[in-house]
Amino acid sequence: MSIEIVRTVADLRVRLGDWKCSARTIGLVPTMGSLHDGHLSLVRRSLAATGRTCLTLFVNPGQFGAGEDLAAYPRDEAADVALAEAEGAHLVFAPTADDMYPEGFATQVAVPGLGDMLEGEHRPGFFIGVATVVAKLLVQALPECAFFGDKDYQQLLVIRRLVIDLDIPVAIEGCPIVREPDGLALASRNAYLTADERRRAPALYQAISGVAKDITGGADVARACAGATKALLEAGFSAVDYVTVRDAETLKPVSDASRPARVLAAAQLGKARLIDNVAV
Amino acid sequence: MSIEIVRTVADLRVRLGDWKCSARTIGLVPTMGSLHDGHLSLVRRSLAATGRTCLTLFVNPGQFGAGEDLAAYPRDEAADVALAEAEGAHLVFAPTADDMYPEGFATQVAVPGLGDMLEGEHRPGFFIGVATVVAKLLVQALPECAFFGDKDYQQLLVIRRLVIDLDIPVAIEGCPIVREPDGLALASRNAYLTADERRRAPALYQAISGVAKDITGGADVARACAGATKALLEAGFSAVDYVTVRDAETLKPVSDASRPARVLAAAQLGKARLIDNVAV
Numbered sequence A, B: 001m002s003i004e005i006v007r008t009v010a011d012l013r014v015r016l017g018d019w020k021c022s023a024r025t026i027g028l029v030p031t032m033g034s035l036h037d038g039h040l041s042l043v044r045r046s047l048a049a050t051g052r053t054c055l056t057l058f059v060n061p062g063q064f065g066a067g068e069d070l071a072a073y074p075r076d077e078a079a080d081v082a083l084a085e086a087e088g089a090h091l092v093f094a095p096t097a098d099d100m101y102p103e104g105f106a107t108q109v110a111v112p113g114l115g116d117m118l119e120g121e122h123r124p125g126f127f128i129g130v131a132t133v134v135a136k137l138l139v140q141a142l143p144e145c146a147f148f149g150d151k152d153y154q155q156l157l158v159i160r161r162l163v164i165d166l167d168i169p170v171a172i173e174g175c176p177i178v179r180e181p182d183g184l185a186l187a188s189r190n191a192y193l194t195a196d197e198r199r200r201a202p203a204l205y206q207a208i209s210g211v212a213k214d215i216t217g218g219a220d221v222a223r224a225c226a227g228a229t230k231a232l233l234e235a236g237f238s239a240v241d242y243v244t245v246r247d248a249e250t251l252k253p254v255s256d257a258s259r260p261a262r263v264l265a266a267a268q269l270g271k272a273r274l275i276d277n278v279a280v
Helices: A009-021 A037-049 A077-087 A126-141 A153-165 A188-192 A195-200 A203-216 A221-234 B009-021 B037-049 B077-087 B126-141 B150-165 B188-192 B195-200 B203-216 B221-234
Strands: A004-006 A026-031 A052-057 A091-093 A108-110 A145-149 A171-175 A239-247 A261-269 A272-279 B004-006 B026-031 B052-057 B091-093 B108-110 B145-149 B171-175 B239-247 B261-269 B272-279
Touching: A004 A009, A009 A026, A009 A052, A009 A091, A009 A126, A026 A037, A026 A126, A037 A052, A037 A077, A037 A145, A037 A171, A052 A077, A052 A126, A077 A091, A108 A126, A126 A153, A145 A153, A153 A171, A153 A261, A188 A272, A203 A221, A203 A239, A203 A261, A203 A272, A221 A239, A221 A261, B004 B009, B009 B026, B009 B052, B009 B091, B009 B126, B026 B037, B026 B126, B037 B052, B037 B077, B037 B145, B037 B171, B052 B077, B052 B126, B077 B091, B108 B126, B126 B150, B145 B150, B150 B171, B150 B261, B150 B272, B188 B272, B203 B221, B203 B239, B203 B261, B203 B272, B221 B239, B221 B261
Parallel strands: A004 A091, A026 A052, A026 A145, A052 A091, A145 A171, B004 B091, B026 B052, B026 B145, B052 B091, B145 B171
Antiparallel strands: A108 B108, A239 A261, A261 A272, B239 B261, B261 B272
C-alpha cells in the first residue's frame, strides 16, 4: 500500500482524528521537502517515539526574504514522497500556499529577542515566517511530538519558545545533526554547491569544531572566532555572516565555556549560504 | 455545590479533559473580570450553545499601554465568581500573570492591518496584547466555541482573523451589545464615570446611532461623522479619538452604506475612554 498524501488542513484533521480516536500517538516532522538523510533521521526518530508519523512538505514562502531563493529552492515532491514511504512514514501532508495562506491572511507570530539575532538579523522576517508556519502546522495537527533538527539550532530554540509561550500542547524534540563523512552538515541548499565548492564546504564544520575545541581549552572566544572567520575566507567562502559562541539556551553572547554553549556560524559559499553549529 | 476555580493551565486542561472525555462540548467566555450583564449575556449564550461553560478572569497586562489604567482597572474576583456561579457557569479559570507570562516569555501574535487601525492606532500594541492572550486562552482550553461581545467590534474581527490564520479549531461567536435603558453600552470602565458624566455618557450611542440613520438616508459620511464628533464635544466629552464608518468585515473606510458597514467611535469622558459601535 502506498503512503497517503493529504493536501488540505481539513483532510489532515480527518486523517489524524482517526488515529487519535484509536489512541495512536502522533509524531509530526515538518520539512520544506528536498529530503535528505537529516530529515529521514527525524522520521526514524518519530517512528521510534510515536505510533503514527506525519511528514509535512511545504516550501514556506513566508520565511523567504525578497532577494532570497524561494523560486530556486529545490522541489521534487515525487522523490520526497518515495523517501518518506520507504522510511515507513504513515502520511504526507503537502498543502498548497493557498491553503496555508488564504486570501486575507494577516497574522504573524514573532519571537522578539531569540528571533531577532543571528539568522534573524541577517534574514529580516525569517523567524516570523518560521514561527508563523510552525505554529500553524502544530495547531493544525496537534501531534504529541514534533521533531526538528539541531542543524537549525536557533530555529529550534525559537520553536521551543513559541510552543511554551502559546501553550501549544506538543512536545518539541531536537535531533542530532546528520553529517557527510567529511563533516558537512546535510542541507537541501548543499545542492547549490559546485563540485569545487563542495570540496571546500567542510571547512565550515572544521572551523566551528576548532572554535569549540579551542575555547574548551581556555582560548579567548573573540580570538577563536576571528581565527575561524579568517580560515573560512581562506577556504573560499565569499562572506562570513557570523562565527559566534552563544549560551545554548538564550543565545546570548558568552565569553567562556563555563555554561553550556554553542558555536554557530553562517557563511556564503558560491550560491549557497551554509549554516552549522556545534555544542561546546 | 459551589463553582470550581482553577488557577493554572495544567489544572484547566485536566478539568476540560474530563469534560471532553465525556463528550461534553465546551464554551469559553474570556473576560477581564469586573463582570456586568454584557459578560453574563455571553455566559448565557454559551450555556445555551454548549454543554459546559468556562469563564476566564484575567486582567491581561499585555494589552495595557504604559500610560493606561492597568493598576486602576476594577477587580473583584469574589463578586465575579459569585456572578458566574449564579448564572450557571461550570468553571472559572483565573490564572496569575506569572502562569500566563512565565519568565522568558517572548512570543507575540500580531494581526497587521486589522490590528493597526482605530483602537490599534490610538492604543499602540493593544491588539498584539489581545491577540496574544486570546491565542493562548483558546489553545489552552481548545473549546468548541468561544464567545465575545460585539461591543469590542474591532477586537472580535482581530480574533476571528487570528483564529482562521492560525488554524485554531474553535468557533468564534460574536454576541450583541448589552445596553443600559438609556443606550449606554455596558463596560467595566463605566465605573470610572462620575454621576454627572454618567448622565452625559449616552451621547456616544446617540451620536453613532444618528450617523447610522443619516447615512442610511443618504447623508454624506464625512459630514455625518463630523456632526457626531461636534455633538460629543458639546455633550462634555473631552476628546473624540474617532467617529468613523467602516466596512463591517475589513474595517476599511467606506463612503456610503452600499455594503454592510459599522459606525465605530471612541471618545474620552472624564477618566473613562468609552468605545461603542452600531451596525448600519
